[in-house]
Every structure is written in C-alpha cells, then in structure tokens.
Amino acid sequence: MALWVDYYRPKYFSDLDYHKEKSLKLKTLIDSGDFPHLLFHGPSGAGKKTRISCLLREIYGLNVDKLKLEQFSFTTPSNKKLEIDTLSSNYHIECNPSEVGIYDRIVIQELIKSTAQTQQLDLGKQKSFKVIVLSEVNKCTKDAQYALRRTMEKYITTCRMILCTNSLSKITPAIKSRCLCIRISSPTINEIKDILYKIAQNENIEIPDEFAISLAKKSNGNLRKCILTLQACKVQKYPFKSAQHIESLDWEIYIEETATLILSEQTPKRLLEVRDRLYELLVHCIPSEIIIRELLKHLILSCDDLTKEETIKWAAFYEHRLQKGNKAIFHLEAFVAKFMSYYKKFIESSFFA
Incomplete structure (x- = not known):
C-alpha cells in the first residue's frame, strides 16, 4: 500500500492547494529564462521540498524524476574516510551535508565543486546550468557555509543552488544575501482540512468535519504529519467518528x-x-x-x-x-x-x- 503523503504529492505548481501566489511568482521566474540561487525556509511539513520538486519539473521536465541513489566517499585531511548518500538525475543533485557532522565542509568543497564544474552536454535542449539542492543548511557548520558562499560565487554560470532550511537564524548573512529567500509558511487549519477532504474523496472514504479539524490541530501545521496520521487512523479504525481519539506517535x-x-x-x-x-x-x-x-x-x-x-x-x-x-x-x-x-x-x- 502506497503512502498517501507520497501518492498525492503535487507534481506541478498548478496542483498546489495553498500559497498559490508564491507558486505563480516562481513560475514567472522560471519562464523569464534564468533565476538566482534560492533559499526556501519555513517549518517542517509546510511544503518546501514539494515546491522544490515542482520547480525542477518546470525547468527540466519529467526527466528530472529519473533518479539514482549514489554514495560518495571522501577522505579528510586527517585521513578519515567519509561517506554521504546523494540523490541525483542528469540535471540536478540532492544531498544533506550535515549528515557528516563537522566534516560537512569537505562535502561542500569536493562533491558540490565537482558537480558545479560539470557543464550540460546539450545546451539546446537543456538549461545551461545544473541545480544543487542542499537540505538542512541550518545544521551546517560556519566553515561549511563560508565554503558554500565561495562555491556560489565561483560557479554561478554553471550551477544554481537551492537551499532548504527550517530556520534562517542559523544561516550566515553572506549566504542569505546571495539567495532569493522564499518563506513557505504552514498551511492554515482550513487549508489542511480541504486537502484531507480531497484525499478522502479520491480514496472513497468519509471524514467528519470535527475529526478533520482535530487532525489539523494535532499536526500543528505539519501537513505531512497530518496526512500520515489520517492514513494510520484509517488502518486502525474506520469508519471515522467525530470524537475519535487520535493516537500520538x-x-x-x-x-x-x-x-x-x-x-x-x-x-x-x-x-x-x-x-x-x-x-x-x-x-x-x-x-x-x-x-x-x-x-x-x-x-x-x-x-x-x-x-x-x-x-x-x-x-x-x-x-x-x-x-x-x-x-x-x-x-x-x-x-x-x-x-x-x-x-x-x-x-x-x-x-x-
């Protein structure tokens, strides 16, 4: 059984149910032919990664979904071996440098630099740059963020950075000043409720209004958590009741x-x-x-x-x-x-x- 949170994840900007004005601005930015480095920030489950995926499809088409999981190895100056998992297509690469802890600067300097130095093969059909998506940038060390700043400046013609973080407070001013910052706030209770109704309609199930509101409040604005909780409740006890208890994790x-x-x-x-x-x-x-x-x-x-x-x-x-x-x-x-x-x-x- 597929997870609803993945199955019903929007694929294009037109499929998004909230923050449509920001989606329209992003699409206009893409249609203009070029865009700067981007920094998406907002609470967990607000839809940052979903909008990044929609952005990549708008730029490169469905071929960006042909992903491969790779593992890269690095050696630190102290001869310690590091490994990090990346998810990539022919047009972009995604990774989380903070996975290697205090050695994240090595990932920035080696992996991202090698990707940024690689140019596209067919400039007629593709964009002239690759996209590097970095998750949880707020957990990167200051040294890694300074290295990232230099990489962003040096390889601006061959790559674009899309950074994703929950909070801007731990991002250095040098990084923020080089990116277009886009805040993705949590959906409201009514917006979450409408999304739950849409999923329920597609799954041929009924959700009482009081139960949908309880799910939305329990999730604290985290849409991903709310959809996962709905599916868990469906497995545990269906049909739903208005005052049905929602188990905590x-x-x-x-x-x-x-x-x-x-x-x-x-x-x-x-x-x-x-x-x-x-x-x-x-x-x-x-x-x-x-x-x-x-x-x-x-x-x-x-x-x-x-x-x-x-x-x-x-x-x-x-x-x-x-x-x-x-x-x-x-x-x-x-x-x-x-x-x-x-x-x-x-x-x-x-x-x-």
Whole structure:
C-alpha cells in the first residue's frame, strides 16, 4: 500500500492547494529564462521540498524524476574516510551535508565543486546550468557555509543552488544575501482540512468535519504529519467518528513519559534513568532539538511563572549549545539536571510556604 503523503504529492505548481501566489511568482521566474540561487525556509511539513520538486519539473521536465541513489566517499585531511548518500538525475543533485557532522565542509568543497564544474552536454535542449539542492543548511557548520558562499560565487554560470532550511537564524548573512529567500509558511487549519477532504474523496472514504479539524490541530501545521496520521487512523479504525481519539506517535508518548519521570523525582538516580531514555530517543533518530522542545512543552505545565521563565531560558541556552557541540546527550542531560535543580527548589519553597 502506497503512502498517501507520497501518492498525492503535487507534481506541478498548478496542483498546489495553498500559497498559490508564491507558486505563480516562481513560475514567472522560471519562464523569464534564468533565476538566482534560492533559499526556501519555513517549518517542517509546510511544503518546501514539494515546491522544490515542482520547480525542477518546470525547468527540466519529467526527466528530472529519473533518479539514482549514489554514495560518495571522501577522505579528510586527517585521513578519515567519509561517506554521504546523494540523490541525483542528469540535471540536478540532492544531498544533506550535515549528515557528516563537522566534516560537512569537505562535502561542500569536493562533491558540490565537482558537480558545479560539470557543464550540460546539450545546451539546446537543456538549461545551461545544473541545480544543487542542499537540505538542512541550518545544521551546517560556519566553515561549511563560508565554503558554500565561495562555491556560489565561483560557479554561478554553471550551477544554481537551492537551499532548504527550517530556520534562517542559523544561516550566515553572506549566504542569505546571495539567495532569493522564499518563506513557505504552514498551511492554515482550513487549508489542511480541504486537502484531507480531497484525499478522502479520491480514496472513497468519509471524514467528519470535527475529526478533520482535530487532525489539523494535532499536526500543528505539519501537513505531512497530518496526512500520515489520517492514513494510520484509517488502518486502525474506520469508519471515522467525530470524537475519535487520535493516537500520538510512539516517540511523543515516550517523551511525555520521560517528562513525568523528571517531575516525579529529582535525584541523581532518576537523572541516570532519564539519560538512558534520552539515549533511546537519539538512537531512534529523533532530532535533539525536537527532544528538548517537546520536553519543555510538558515540563512547564507544572511550573509557576518564575520557574517557567527559568526553564524556557535554559532550554533556549542548551538548544543553542546543541548546535555547537558534537554530543547531543551532554546538552540534553545538562538541561534536565538544570531543570531538576530549579524544580526541586520550587517544590521545597511551595511545601514550606
């Protein structure tokens, strides 16, 4: 059974259901014959990658869908071997340099440079440039972003960069100034609801209005998550009911249980238990910034205003530290320990007041 999120993914700008004015501007930009480096930014599940795919089809046609998965190997100056997966066609290449951690500068310098130096064979039928799509640029190190800036300047005639990121705050001003920044905001509840109705009509199923609204709110604007949840609910229990319960994801339940453990006891022993649970989340590829964000969401529900303010401050502090360090567990555990310290003082002051 195919995933609905892939099966119903729009292929052209005309198929998109929201932000149509931005789609029209992008199409006009392509029809003009040339376009600058692009930087798509916005929250997860808003449709950035979908619009990039539509953009590539408008430029190169359906041949851009003939993809191949390749693995490139690199050697660092310290003789450490690196491998990175890329998805490419004859016209573009996609990769995520942050997959190799602090060595992402090597990927920028070697892989992207070699692609940028390659010119198209038939300029009559193809564009005179290739497109390089880089995902999660916000996770790239400063050195990698400086190397990317030089690459963008040097090979502007043979390649165009399309960068994709959730946040602009971690992108250097040099990169932002060399790109046309396009924000793709999350769809509204009504827009998500209309998309769910369209999928339901194609699948010959019925969705009560209240249930569709609940799905849209549960997804927090993440359309991809909403469609996946709808399909999961269809498998678990159909026909739908207006007040049907929507199960949270396993990792969300696990983080909520972890927050409950932190609130119930603030001791070194409990901190060790929480460390094991944090390791479990990281092993299952839950991003560290999402872990700290979800923990914060559950922890502040049991705090007074002063403790809540301190918790938010330290969560922001350690989330920033996460971007600089290599071991996420250190910063996650430090945040939990700091919260335990403040929360224990709050409990004791409330008890003796």
